[in-house]
Amino acid sequence: MSNFGPFAEQLEFKLATRLQVKHCLVLSNLSTGLMFMPGAAGLTAGEVIVPSFTFLATAHSMKLAGLTPVFADVDPETLTLDPRSVSAAIGPNTVAVCGVHVYGTPCDIEGLESVCNRHGLVLFFDSAHGLGSFHNGRPLGGFGLAEGFSTSVTKPLTTLGEGGFLCTNDDSFAEYIRLARNWGHGGDYNSKFASIVSKMPEVSAAAGLIELERLDTYVANRGKYVAQLKSDLQNLPGLTFPKLRKGDESSWKDFSILVDQIQFGLTRDQFQIALAAEGIEFVTNTEIGKDQAGSQIGDLFDATVICTGATKPMDFVKDAS
Structure with a gap:
């Protein structure tokens, strides 16, 4: 019921097609997905800049992954992470930035990309609220190294309580997540690294397929x-x-x-x-x-x-x- 059956595979395919990304990986919840993100990018230590206005899971997940959250201000008109404040918060130990599309409002994506490119930082997005949002005609999902979406009960798409998925166009990132969500192994019980389980049950994926149509x-x-x-x-x-x-x-x-x-x-x-x-x-x-x-x-x-x-x-x- 939870070992990547046909419903989970269908949901991954349909979400990837809809969001115009190479890889979509379903999970038992987004918090674990956010926690997996730094490791998938090769980050095990350092500081990650997050918005001062967000749900607590953004910072908690980064902390559990071994990074130190550093808070930056949000734009008072959009409530999303302000690239100018991000620039001011960058220090010698900064390795990443995690933007949040608060309430479904897209971040200043180009502004954050510019800052990260200039300083050589990894850019993630906590897109828990973002399924159904668009930026310049493109659905959220394919920006930064990866984006993470929630399918818990208050979200635009739900999967019977809890759930989530990560999107990326990076093959190595996707392969890491496939292992990370299954105790670090690909089905042979030979774990490549220590991890936990975050598999979406088939019944949840089936519900997600129905919800996606709506x-x-x-x-x-x-x-x-x-x-x-x-x-x-x-x-x-x-x-x-x-x-x-x-x-x-x-x-x-x-x-x-x-x-x-x-x-x-x-x-x-x-x-x-x-x-x-x-x-x-x-x-x-x-x-x-x-x-x-x-x-x-x-x-x-x-x-x-x-x-x-x-x-x-x-x-x-x-x-x-």
């Missing part, structure tokens, strides 16, 4: 919900929304709102209470670096962003009307 409709519907919410909320002072760069399209994995407490008259937390009183579900984050696993680093955006898109978008449309 993906375009799902993303289009999300876009409609977002457009209506923006239209209904745009004239309220103190509420703004992250922007897309020209040529980018979002999966709208989440719909997020930035709250200026001075103009709006409420703090983010007070706004949460008001939304809850109206039966509207929402998600907020602990400040990155301020969870118990992190160092004490402040971050403005985790204190001002309120994300309402992870659950029941029709409730929000009904409530906004």
Whole structure:
């Protein structure tokens, strides 16, 4: 049920075709995929620059892979990693950069590529939210050395709870991942290196194949919900929304709102209470670096962003009307 059967192979083929990449490798979850990325690139030590606004798995996975996460600022208009801040964070031990397509908003890909090329750094993308997003007409998936996507329950494509996959055009990277997800061996039990298991079960892959057929409709519907919410909320002072760069399209994995407490008259937390009183579900984050696993680093955006898109978008449309 979990040994790379026909459903897993079909899902890999269809995803690779859709995302225009040579290799797509399905996994039991994306966190392990992110953890495999440095090793697949030949990196076992050094610093990796990650955004200060992201889900904790980005930094945790890099740390578990042996790298030291260094936080850089995000662009306040897009909430994605700012290449200028990346440049300022580069030091003698920097070996890689991991951009994150937050909420489905593509990073400044060319800006990050330019910085990495100039300094000889490996570029990864945590594309957990990015399936269904496009950059200049190309689907996310083929940028940097590799991109990693999540198929957990809140994502545009789900595989019965948890799941994920990595995309790359690099043959040696792909071969490493094929081994890494299976205790470091290719089926003969002769492990080439120490690893864990991260195989996607066949039942999950089968569900993914069904979900893939619905993906375009799902993303289009999300876009409609977002457009209506923006239209209904745009004239309220103190509420703004992250922007897309020209040529980018979002999966709208989440719909997020930035709250200026001075103009709006409420703090983010007070706004949460008001939304809850109206039966509207929402998600907020602990400040990155301020969870118990992190160092004490402040971050403005985790204190001002309120994300309402992870659950029941029709409730929000009904409530906004």
